[in-house]
Amino acid sequence: MQARMKHPVFVLPDAMNALFALNKATESHLPSRTRKLVHLRASQINGCSVCVDMHAKELQQAGVPDEHIFAVAAWRDTPYFSEAERAALALTEAATRLADREDPVPDALWEEVTRHYGEAEVSALLISVALINSWNRLNASIRQVVGAWEKAA
Numbered sequence: 021m022q023a024r025m026k027h028p029v030f031v032l033p034d035a036m037n038a039l040f041a042l043n044k045a046t047e048s049h050l051p052s053r054t055r056k057l058v059h060l061r062a063s064q065i066n067g068c069s070v071c072v073d074m075h076a077k078e079l080q081q082a083g084v085p086d087e088h089i090f091a092v093a094a095w096r097d098t099p100y101f102s103e104a105e106r107a108a109l110a111l112t113e114a115a116t117r118l119a120d121r122e123d124p125v126p127d128a129l130w131e132e133v134t135r136h137y138g139e140a141e142v143s144a145l146l147i148s149v150a151l152i153n154s155w156n157r158l159n160a161s162i163r164q165v166v167g168a169w170e171k172a173a
Contacts, residue, residue: 024162042151049144050137053084054105058112058145059152060092065116066156073166104136108145115149 029036046055056079063071079089091098095109111125111133118124133142158164 021163021165023164027162027164028158039151039154042147046144046148046151049140050108050148052082053079054108054145055148056082056084057092057101057105058108058148060089061095061109061112062116062149062152063156064093065113066153066160068156068159069166070159070164071152071156107133107136111145112149115146116153 025031029039056075059071060075060079063075076089080086085100088098088100091100092109095101095106101109107129110129114125114129133145137145
């Protein structure tokens, strides 16, 4: 396998800096585990093998048990996630699949999210979802190969 082109963030390094800055802006507002679960779930939905691989490994390195990582795609049916994490995962799915329903983020979901997170945390959550969706779209479009990212960096 080979990517279609050099990764756009290497072609336009200011874009990489901007994406990294967005990530940095969210770090102090959400637990790392929540951010990585969100990144993994959106990446699964979008079929981004690079990000699925990367974020699963990050969760492992952070000490998250493998059965929790393996269950992210079926988070509704497992006991491994807190109510706050479930709200974050539900918002991730809704904000990733915008075209799947007339009201992409229904009021009931919003109320559940804001029950667990304050304004800064919700902002960080939304930015995290938007950011990982950006990475997923870049990687999927150029057919970025798992493992090639580390070699190019």
